[in-house]
Amino acid sequence: MDLLSAVRATVFDRLPPESGGIIAVDKDGNSAMEFNSKGMYRASVDNLGTAQVGILSELETFQI
Numbered sequence: 001m002d003l004l005s006a007v008r009a010t011v012f013d014r015l016p017p018e019s020g021g022i023i024a025v026d027k028d029g030n031s032a033m034e035f036n037s038k039g040m041y042r043a044s045v046d047n048l049g050t051a052q053v054g055i056l057s058e059l060e061t062f063q064i
Helices: 003-014
Strands: 021-025 031-035 042-045 050-055 058-063
Touching: 003 021, 003 031, 021 042, 031 042, 031 050
Parallel strands: none
Antiparallel strands: 021 031, 042 050, 050 058
C-alpha cells in the first residue's frame, strides 16, 4: 500500500469521525496529510523545496 492510501485508510477507517488526522512521512521523504475533522493545521516541505501549508480544508503549495 502506498503512503497516501495507508494514511487515508487509517484516518477514515480506524479513527472515530471528527477526531483528527495524520501527517506521515515515508522512508523516501514522501509525505501525506489527511484529516476527518473540520480542519487541521498542517505543513510539509520536500527535498526540492516544495512546501504545502493548510488550514481547514484549504491547502496551498509553493516553492521556497
